[in-house]
Amino acid sequence: MTELAFDPHDPVALTQALIRCPSVTPAEGGALHLLAEVLRQAGFETHLVTFSDEGTPDVANLYARIGAADRPALMFAGHTDVVPPGDEGRWSQGPFSGAIVDGELFGRGAVDMKGGVAASVAASLRHLAAHPDDPIAFLITGDEEGPAINGTVKLLDWAVAKGDRIGHCILGEPTNPAQLGDMVKIGRRGSLSGTLVVHGKQGHVAYPHLANNPVPQMVRLLAALTEGELDRGTAHFDASNLEIISIDTGNKAFNVIPAEIRATFNIRFNDLWNRASLEEHIRSRLDAAAGNLVSYSLAFERSASEAFLTEPGPFVDAIVRSIEAETGRRPALSTSGGTSDARFIKDVCPVVEFGLVGKTMHQVDERVAIIELESLARIYQRLLEQYFS
Numbered sequence: 001m002t003e004l005a006f007d008p009h010d011p012v013a014l015t016q017a018l019i020r021c022p023s024v025t026p027a028e029g030g031a032l033h034l035l036a037e038v039l040r041q042a043g044f045e046t047h048l049v050t051f052s053d054e055g056t057p058d059v060a061n062l063y064a065r066i067g068a069a070d071r072p073a074l075m076f077a078g079h080t081d082v083v084p085p086g087d088e089g090r091w092s093q094g095p096f097s098g099a100i101v102d103g104e105l106f107g108r109g110a111v112d113m114k115g116g117v118a119a120s121v122a123a124s125l126r127h128l129a130a131h132p133d134d135p136i137a138f139l140i141t142g143d144e145e146g147p148a149i150n151g152t153v154k155l156l157d158w159a160v161a162k163g164d165r166i167g168h169c170i171l172g173e174p175t176n177p178a179q180l181g182d183m184v185k186i187g188r189r190g191s192l193s194g195t196l197v198v199h200g201k202q203g204h205v206a207y208p209h210l211a212n213n214p215v216p217q218m219v220r221l222l223a224a225l226t227e228g229e230l231d232r233g234t235a236h237f238d239a240s241n242l243e244i245i246s247i248d249t250g251n252k253a254f255n256v257i258p259a260e261i262r263a264t265f266n267i268r269f270n271d272l273w274n275r276a277s278l279e280e281h282i283r284s285r286l287d288a289a290a291g292n293l294v295s296y297s298l299a300f301e302r303s304a305s306e307a308f309l310t311e312p313g314p315f316v317d318a319i320v321r322s323i324e325a326e327t328g329r330r331p332a333l334s335t336s337g338g339t340s341d342a343r344f345i346k347d348v349c350p351v352v353e354f355g356l357v358g359k360t361m362h363q364v365d366e367r368v369a370i371i372e373l374e375s376l377a378r379i380y381q382r383l384l385e386q387y388f389s
Contacts, residue, residue, distance in 0.1 A: 019107030067135030072167030116172025174358030181327030224289035237270030
């Protein structure tokens, strides 16, 4: 048995140890092996599982479980992979140093999301000291900041196939905009990306009658996509929005009409839509605008995600009570922001997101107040007590 050089019941010490593992996607960097050893020594059954797929890097992942096998587990989910630190010379502390300065812990992944993972592990170990039979699981990926193909979705399928039962999930992403206790994510909008190509005929700009300029035709189609609203939102979701991301002909000559023009767009949509209904709506708008005058093609990315909502109820109430008891703040229930791995977890069990303050995530000098790491661990510990009571 490897002797740990820190106390894993201490979320600050565990976060430091994880930050010192340079786990920039897709490198594992030692972070998952460290977590596996911590959990194994605490009595968890641990599995380090690597998945592969064509055109993507192999990715290591960790699944661990403890407690009664015949009861559904409360699962903590997260990731130990991090984005690159950028110019390390701009950091006031080394991005993989785990240095503590003026009450703040510095390092890549401090808030996104090694700190959240460490807090959930520390809370679980404290809870299990008094309640050793309570079923707790961890699903930790090394692919969240990457393609998200060889991580959570495959590890979930693997866990379900081996017969594990999961009751609910806490995903420890940094959800709070300003203070710990500001916000709980009870859902996420869906995301759908597409590429629109208008086909014309290349020619000389001095002889436009011998060509077919696709640029004005693209303007016509994009106007059809962006005019008017998709919807006005729902009880828990903002209105859906479509944003044009790029428009390009690849043409660098001033005297050539291009043969085609390409535009990309992304839609963040609420629970009034699903992927199929939204794709049909986009095609109908384009068809109406194109008529018989415009030749176009449209392709949607396979990485689309659906909107989902974990309805307020006993599980959400327990999280809110735990946060309020620790911080004195009643968090807003939100579906704002981008996508997360919750989009995969919701197919297996209800999932709610709550973690640290995200102001410095992905930035130079990413850091977390050490008092917030301990507070988050206590919030998770309160939740465990309520969940299993």
